[in-house]
Amino acid sequence: KAGVTQTPRYLIKTRGQQVTLSCSPISGHRSVSWYQQTPGQGLQFLFEYFSETQRNKGNFPGRFSGRQFSNSRSEMNVSTLELGDSALYLCASSLALGGQPQHFGDGTRLSIL
Amino acid sequence: GENVEQHPSTLSVQEGDSAVIKCTYSDSASNYFPWYKQELGKRPQLIIDIRSNVGEKKDQRIAVTLNKTAKHFSLHITETQPEDSAVYFCAATRQGGKLIFGQGTELSVKP
Secondary structure, X not given: OOOOEEEOOEEEEXXXXXXXXXXXXXXXXXXXXXXXXXXXXXXXXXXXXXOOEEEEEOOOOXXXXXXXXXXXXXXXXXXXXXXXXXXXXXXXXXXXXXXXXXXEOOOEEEEEO | OOOEEEXXXXXXXXXXXXXXXXXXXXXXXXXEEEEEEEOOOOOOEEEEEEEOOOOEEEEOOEEEXXXXXXXXXXXXXXXXXXXXXXXXXXXXXXXXXXXXXXXXXXXXXXX
């Protein structure tokens, strides 16, 4: 069974631009969660989608948004990029809402210049 | 709000020694506690998890213990090997809730 797939693996953007990241969960998994990983802040929860609806949300500004499609694939969008948005963005999938257990993808490394 | 504290932030042991990483959670409704291992440049990998109806779980050289009263849980690695070197994250969540991670422990096993 294929694992969680994230695209692209690397992305370079400049301040003010917007970006869309994609995550395909493990087949049969209906929940997708997104995390931001930085050296200083560790793994911080962004949001979780289940059955195309956002079910849980972390403490990030409205510039960070997401959606989930009927095939459970999810996208995350960040608008008006800031230097501080440079991070590894990880997505994780699980069978059910609440992530028990969650399986991670390799992440998208986003660099803001 | 929910919070998970993890200690120590760095841990260095000799090959063959044991390593212990401790976490404390704040949400008393938390009922699922996974541990992840993240090697440099790689994805976090689930290595063991425990649910609140169990006090201890073992898988070969790895064990996790849970004290619900004190809201503590710990990861124990015995007979450490150089390939155990990585960053380890604990996490906690309640049913239907979001997964809250600790800050991570960088484990270094010296041959």
